[in-house]
Amino acid sequence: MDKQARMKLRRKAGYRDLPKPQVKYQGPEYSMSFACCECKTSNMRQFNLEPCHYPKVIECPVCKGVAVNLGRHFKPPKKSDTAQWKKVEFLIEHGFVFQKIRLIKNSYESVPYPETLAQAKEFVVKYETYAVKTPYNKTIQ
Ligand SMILES: [Zn+2]
Numbered sequence: 001m002d003k004q005a006r007m008k009l010r011r012k013a014g015y016r017d018l019p020k021p022q023v024k025y026q027g028p029e030y031s032m033s034f035a036c037c038e039c040k041t042s043n044m045r046q047f048n049l050e051p052c053h054y055p056k057v058i059e060c061p062v063c064k065g066v067a068v069n070l071g072r073h074f075k076p077p078k079k080s081d082t083a084q085w086k087k088v089e090f091l092i093e094h095g096f097v098f099q100k101i102r103l104i105k106n107s108y109e110s111v112p113y114p115e116t117l118a119q120a121k122e123f124v125v126k127y128e129t130y131a132v133k134t135p136y137n138k139t140i141q
Helices: 003-017 082-093 117-126
Strands: 032-036 041-045 057-059 066-069
Touching: 041 066, 082 117
Parallel strands: none
Antiparallel strands: 032 041, 032 066, 057 066
């Protein structure tokens, strides 16, 4: 076997053994909001995990209730904004934890979340198939 052939083989073997590149999901872009509808608070949390392995819930640091992972894009309403918190709770109950709803797979376009409770009531029906199991969920068990 000449040198070139050996090199080729070695390179081939090398490629096969090459570890998969480690993607680090650290940094503020992967902070997730955990919201508690009981005491109407939201906390940003970061874990040294891939986002898909982030906990779905944590213990609410304020009331020790259930704080739900609402992802990166959740903007918590003001504590005094009861109507908005009702909407958030309603969405969570129906399986919408501010996950992206993409009508076209792999598309960047996603459906905007409802702004009011009334809109949310239509929203959960219209996008029922996108609902996920959530700790507050009463429709999917
Ligand atoms: Zn709480």
